[in-house]
Amino acid sequence: MIISGEEYVKRLKSYDREIYAKGEKVDFDHPNVKPVVNAIAYTYELAKKNDAYKPYSDLVGEEVNRLNYVNKTPEDLIARYDYQRELSLRLATCNYRCTGCDAINALYPATKALDERLGTDYHQRFLSLLKEIQKNDYACTAALTDTKGDRKKRPKEQREAYVHVVEKRDDGIVVSGAKIHQSGALAADVNFVLPTQTFKEGEEEFALAFAVLPEDEGVMYVLQNTGVQAKFREGGEFEMGNPKYGDRTTCMVIFDEVFIPWERVFVFEDLKAVRDVLTYFAISHRCAGAACKAGFIDSMTGAASLMLKANGLENVPILRQKLGEMVGVSEATYAIAIGAAAKGYDAKGSWQPNQLMANAGKIVGVEGFNKVIMHLADIAGGIPVTAPSEFDLKNEKLGKYLQNYLKASEDFTAEERLKIIKFIEFWVTSSHLLGAIHGGGSPAASIIFLQYLADLKSREEAVKNNLDL
Template sequence: MLLKPEEYIERLSGYRRDIYVLGKKVEDFNHPNIRPTVEAMAFTYKIAEKYSPHSELVGEKVNRLNYVNSTFDDLIARYEYQRELSLRLATCNYRCTGCDAINAIYPATKALDEREGTDYHKRFLEMLKEIQKNDYACTAALTDVKGDRGKRPLEQRDKYLRVVEKRGDGIVVRGAKISQSGAFAADVNFVLPTQTFRQGEEEFAVVFAATPEDEGIKYILQNTGVQAKQREGGKFEAGNRYGDRTTCMVVFDDVFIPWDRVFIFEDLKATRDVLSYFASSHRCVGAACKAGFIDSMAGAASLMLKTSGLEGVSALQQKVAEMVAFSEAAFAISIGAAVKGANYSGCWLPNFQMANAGKVIGVDAFAKALMNLIDISGGIIGTSPSEFDLEMAGDFLQASEKFTAEQRLKIVKFIEFWATSSHLVGAFHGGGSPTAALVTLRFLIDMESREEAVKNCIDF
């Protein structure tokens, strides 16, 4: 089924969650640091219809972000959906990691069951049916706090989420995941390991789904300059009604998870598979998402030129055109990776080499577009008065007579949001850093054939 935005929000308001902002527990989803994330996730429901496929699993249309992709056309449709979301929200839609988890757990558990004769895939399909029938919003948590990076998990167990007790009816997990985008506003949080493990580290090799009824989970929100502005109020001072790229730390304090929501347990190969699938899926869609973000920046740059009376300056217009070129290049990589992808146990995944290249190129495109936007906009995006000062400063802020001072300040604040929010850091590290993608590429690339071509060319 497909929910309406208001139905998602109504369901979410019925959950009891331990959410903390500035050290204080928040009971209301209308809190100024929480509501923007809820509104962003609700928007995924607003435009879902035109992208929604028919699911044979439940016999009806479902949200594209809850669907197992079986062809490259499925992947392309997903990338188009996410590009539009990034453009229209100018922030994270928060459901992409959930989709990546679904499309990583599906093939990993199917292969695991075929190898070991287990029933993890059957459990996952039952969970997926529930997700699709109810149009649940899903996210995924991978990043452990890690502690001393020079030590293995066994040397610092408290820094990695792990199983602390195995029962007849389920498991008990303990630990924390950090940098989790929008987890507090989701119906289902898939939990995956942050890395692969060695023999003897099986207690960390677990994949499961956490739901609102699970006791012992705390969500501790980040605090950024944008979020401080949200708490100060105003109609547009924070820049974007859908907020910063809101993340949180998720603490699991001896949380019981029933076996029917455990999908990988103490299997090191399945853990490697699910992480490989997730990383490639997320890095590839990240290129499509960044294309949408750059589209938003290009629109802001064009409006900034117009409100400042600079739309006739060709050198600046060329910078806007360059931003569009960055966007199309990033999106093209994701489409190419989809077409050149392959079937893994019934799930179509993007080409791994191109997906990881998409991460590298996508981040580079995002950073360069942001530099162009800052260059075009001038210093005012870092020095302007607030919207509360409009009565005193408005006459001085107005530029082009075609636009009011308030209109100009709105676009200034929107660009200030892009320049000073956590988006660049999120674009850089979400799904792993460019360095992590390059490490993966080193293992995937066929350098020998490249060297051989050069040898033949120069009679080496």
């Protein structure tokens, strides 16, 4: 089923969810929560407009959202990346459903392999939930990152730092712990909970994958608090930079003895399955992240181009050249995702991106993102971090001065220019840069993968042949 953004919001508001912001329990209309809901609602609206974003699913015999679909072909992956890129451009923030898509496309092959190895029924359990997800057009997210405590210690030395089983019952398991940095989890219908890392023998109690639904008791969501979030609480029309869709909003998800029935447990105390889930997820997310970054870079490029015009600098060659470079970075990052889709592989009936290319997408994407933020900051001048507020512009006494002093090109009013300035402030000072660096795993994780996967031998051989060594 394909539902509208409005239907998603109505369903979400029927949930009795424990969300906290700045020390207070809040609802879905809170200024820090609403932009997340708006962003997810937009994913529904965009899917309605484009057939490529709503493929036909054999599993349920109807059209489903692209982000709830198990990819079967390179074209499926490419359509997913196009959807993500467009969402990033239009939202200028996270679409929040992408980790859910990665979880679906990781659990599908991993649970199949697990059943083939052990004769269990994890895949059927997963398919039963997936059917519900597709039939109801649920918004899904995935929570991997544990709080991890002292990074030198193993999980057994600090159980609370990792989500773990506190009780095993006939009808399910009881889990405790917390996941940190969770994008959009508070506004999802389904939260997949996956492992943060691989585990060694003896650490089986942490080797888990399961799903949390709105009716589960003991789950709390604690919102991030950044300068952008404070600005949203301060109010205004555009002072916060990205007024409709907000910052890349994350939260800590706390599990206080949460009961999960067996039908929603997809990996239980199995070290090999954890490794499979993690590998599929990480590759899928890093590759989608490359397409997503391309969309973010497109948004920054649009902002940079508008700023040049608002300042009357649009004909300065050295500044225009930076726009060309920004476009080049975006296309290169996107092309890596498309290449990884084309050069991908079949895993138990699902189409997965090329592993080397996906990890390269993360590295190139982060470097490109950095470069583009620098270009944007360069083009904009210092004003994104020094400008007065929209409230000053609207102040009875100050207004007439600021209307004058904040205006530049004749083609833009002072207010229009200030909107662009605030949008650029949002891009350069919000959670985006750290999100680009660490989302999907820090760059070091990708580099380790690349070192492990790289065929250095054949490269060495080619050089040896060339040099007659």
